Amino acid sequence: MTALVDTPGRTWRRGLLCGRQLTVMMAYVGGLWFLPIVVVVFVGIGALQVATGGWGDLSWSSVWEHSLQPMRYFPLAMAIIVGAGMLPNYVSHGMTRREFSIGVGIMIAVVSVAFAVVGAIGLGVEDVIYGWFGESPEYTVPHLYADPGDVPLVLAQYALLTSAHMATGWLIGATYYRFGGYLGTAMLLVTLLPAIAVEFVLSVSYFGQVAQDGFGWDRPPLAVVIPACLAITAATCYGTYRFVRRLAIKP
Amino acid sequence: MTLGIDVRNLTVRFGDVVAVDDVSFTLSGGKIYGLLGRNGSGKTTLLSLLAAFAPVRQGKVLVGGAEPFENSAVTEKVCLIRERSIAPDGTTVKDILNDARVFRPAWDEKYADRLLDMFQLPRKKTVSRLSRGQQSALGITVGLASRASVTIFDESYLGLDAPTRYDFYDELLRDYMEQPRTIIMSSHLIEEVGRLFEEVLILDRGRLVSHEETDTLLTAGAAVTGPAHLVDEVTQGLTVLSQQQLGGTKSTAVYGKISEDAQARARSAGLEIGSLGLQDLFVHLTREREEPT
Amino acid sequence: MxxxxxxxxxxxxxxxxxxxxxxxxxxxxxxxxxxxxxxxxxxxxxxxxxxxxxxxxxxxxxxxxxxxxxxxxDARERLLKERRERFFAEVVDPIVDEARVIGVPLTEIVARIQAYAGDANGGRRTGGDEQAGDDPVMRPDRGEEAGRHDTRH
The missing domain is CATH 1.10.10.10 (Winged helix-like DNA-binding domain superfamily/Winged helix DNA-binding domain)
Structure with a gap:
């Protein structure tokens, strides 16, 4: 009988399979439920804005800019479920925690890029529509990009934010599973930090504004910021993997 | 391929509670094993470790000669079905089967379909909305169709009515004969499942109190009834499981073989020697005894 | 069963x-x-x-x-022979023992048995196969316990 030894090849193959399953699940829930709702809501708000001739001072401010919020918190929530719910489920299907962690990493990468593309398309479409009225969207919080045409920067911002939030969700889900509701909630003070840190370092959106206005944070060059954000997200994923590696599945 | 199981001096503690207490046994594999024990005897904890649900901290667990924890060469071949589904909310029957198909190398889709039809399980329903019995049936479906070299059913019958349980036993036997593999079943329904087992392990408060072939176990205990002094004479030197006395008549349940000689003498002295069934033996072996102080 | x-x-x-x-x-x-x-x-x-x-x-x-x-x-032949041998040890001898304990004279037992022999072919079957008659082995009954739960058709 051949010895039953785990090999890196097997780990990566099954990790990829796991990533595929998780991504398909996310695509199903995100693509079929979440994104259509987001689009309908924002088109609705936009139409209302046009119909009422703008909101006073906020006239012609970007509507899609605010989609950044749900576009981060939904993946975060889903990643919590993945951490707390799918891990036990997949272990019972014979997955190792290592394979599952690889799968989660793959899912985070794919879903972040997909959300970034949707975000970029949204901004572009908004820009075109505003253009029909001879206007261009005004942004109320800081971004990496100045203009929706800065596609690489738009993609980078959305992808970095989404991935950081998903990594954070994975961490939160794991701590909730391990420590239960009360402790898990108390630990949010710490477990939410990676997502906030990335927003801070990236100096975008609300926390970016806080960073700039409140702390006088000056965003370093992108060549520093982007690798730093990726490092925070990767470290969060790796740290969560280290945390779940000896995790017991509850009876 | 059938896999053997080797457990060496396994101890599991949860805080001050010792759930599994220095348990050792070897299963050669390819058989149907029964794991019996009262609630809280450590069955689920023990089985969880075989399936790598938790790391082993004290002692050793080997499946097919290798440690299962974080070793998918082993875990893909070990399928533990617990009494309760742990799928997250919103997961449908179909989702569970899709994952099993991807992750279980020996998965048999046709067989799964046949079992779903047999149990009349709705494929599109979410698991949380299934009845207790339907959840058990789903677990049984996954467990059988995974065709895992080591398949473990931990009380996977809760909520099933008697006819469905018998359907499960029939299916288990039929599929086991077609595809021999190591099957471990834990159950409280000893009268129903006792005859399915080739070997039986009995856990009592975390300790392994018996591991025998079922047929050996059926003759391992005896109830000797008759005049007290004669009963005591015959049962001397044997492990006494319980005794009852009414007037001068005594009935003693013993664990261990009474020699043919002693049996003949006992019978001629008018003692009654009955054998203890599996259920009785189990009850006696796991009875709350007063701890010697 | x-x-x-x-x-x-x-x-x-x-x-x-x-x-x-x-x-x-x-x-x-x-x-x-x-x-x-x-x-x-x-x-x-x-x-x-x-x-x-x-x-x-x-x-x-x-x-x-x-x-x-x-x-x-030759299975039946051999089994019959075996059972017949056992019959005396397992059936007749205990009767005699019991009769002695309760004081039934052996002659009374012999007389009783002879009365049966007098009945034309009315003798009871020996051996333990009384129940086997309605239990065809190729399609046997599942026995009470199993039959009670079995709902398959």
């Missing part, structure tokens, strides 16, 4: 012997395979195999490679 108060393989062997004695299974008739037997009575196949192995050892049935197991031509 089987209880769990004695080794099941032994009960299986006894059940098949009873079928041979009662004529349900004739010489050179094929016996169910161990797997069929196991499935039918919901017992572990290894246990069933052990029962069959015992019968092969005793020469009651024989194996034909690749085909199955069959009743030995």
């Amino acid at each position: 089987f209880d769990d108060r004695s080794p099941i393989y032994h009960q299986i062997a006894e059940a098949i012997k009873n079928d041979i004695l009662s004529g349900q299974l004739g010489a050179d008739d094929q016996v169910m395979s161990t797997n069929q037997y196991a499935a039918f009575y919901r017992i572990n196949p290894a246990t069933a195999a052990k029962g069959f192995a015992q019968l092969v050892d005793e020469g009651v049935i024989y194996k034909r490679r690749g085909i199955g197991m069959f009743v030995s031509p």
Whole structure:
């Protein structure tokens, strides 16, 4: 009988399979439920804005800019479920925690890029529509990009934010599973930090504004910021993997 | 391929509670094993470790000669079905089967379909909305169709009515004969499942109190009834499981073989020697005894 | 069909012997395979195999490679002989013992038995096969316990 030894090849193959399953699940829930709702809501708000001739001072401010919020918190929530719910489920299907962690990493990468593309398309479409009225969207919080045409920067911002939030969700889900509701909630003070840190370092959106206005944070060059954000997200994923590696599945 | 199981001096503690207490046994594999024990005897904890649900901290667990924890060469071949589904909310029957198909190398889709039809399980329903019995049936479906070299059913019958349980036993036997593999079943329904087992392990408060072939176990205990002094004479030197006395008549349940000689003498002295069934033996072996102080 | 108060393989062997004695299974008739037997009575196949192995050892049935197991031509004869020998030890001797304990004269017992012999062919069957008559082995009853729960059609 051949010895039953785990090999890196097997780990990566099954990790990829796991990533595929998780991504398909996310695509199903995100693509079929979440994104259509987001689009309908924002088109609705936009139409209302046009119909009422703008909101006073906020006239012609970007509507899609605010989609950044749900576009981060939904993946975060889903990643919590993945951490707390799918891990036990997949272990019972014979997955190792290592394979599952690889799968989660793959899912985070794919879903972040997909959300970034949707975000970029949204901004572009908004820009075109505003253009029909001879206007261009005004942004109320800081971004990496100045203009929706800065596609690489738009993609980078959305992808970095989404991935950081998903990594954070994975961490939160794991701590909730391990420590239960009360402790898990108390630990949010710490477990939410990676997502906030990335927003801070990236100096975008609300926390970016806080960073700039409140702390006088000056965003370093992108060549520093982007690798730093990726490092925070990767470290969060790796740290969560280290945390779940000896995790017991509850009876 | 059938896999053997080797457990060496396994101890599991949860805080001050010792759930599994220095348990050792070897299963050669390819058989149907029964794991019996009262609630809280450590069955689920023990089985969880075989399936790598938790790391082993004290002692050793080997499946097919290798440690299962974080070793998918082993875990893909070990399928533990617990009494309760742990799928997250919103997961449908179909989702569970899709994952099993991807992750279980020996998965048999046709067989799964046949079992779903047999149990009349709705494929599109979410698991949380299934009845207790339907959840058990789903677990049984996954467990059988995974065709895992080591398949473990931990009380996977809760909520099933008697006819469905018998359907499960029939299916288990039929599929086991077609595809021999190591099957471990834990159950409280000893009268129903006792005859399915080739070997039986009995856990009592975390300790392994018996591991025998079922047929050996059926003759391992005896109830000797008759005049007290004669009963005591015959049962001397044997492990006494319980005794009852009414007037001068005594009935003693013993664990261990009474020699043919002693049996003949006992019978001629008018003692009654009955054998203890599996259920009785189990009850006696796991009875709350007063701890010697 | 089987209880769990004695080794099941032994009960299986006894059940098949009873079928041979009662004529349900004739010489050179094929016996169910161990797997069929196991499935039918919901017992572990290894246990069933052990029962069959015992019968092969005793020469009651024989194996034909690749085909199955069959009743030995002289099985019934031998079983009858065996049972008859046991009959005196297991049935007659205890009667005598009991009679002595309760003070029934042996002559009274002999007279009673002779009365039966006087009945034209009214003698009772010997051996333990009274129940076997309505228990065809190739399509046997599942027994009370199993039958109660079995709803398959």
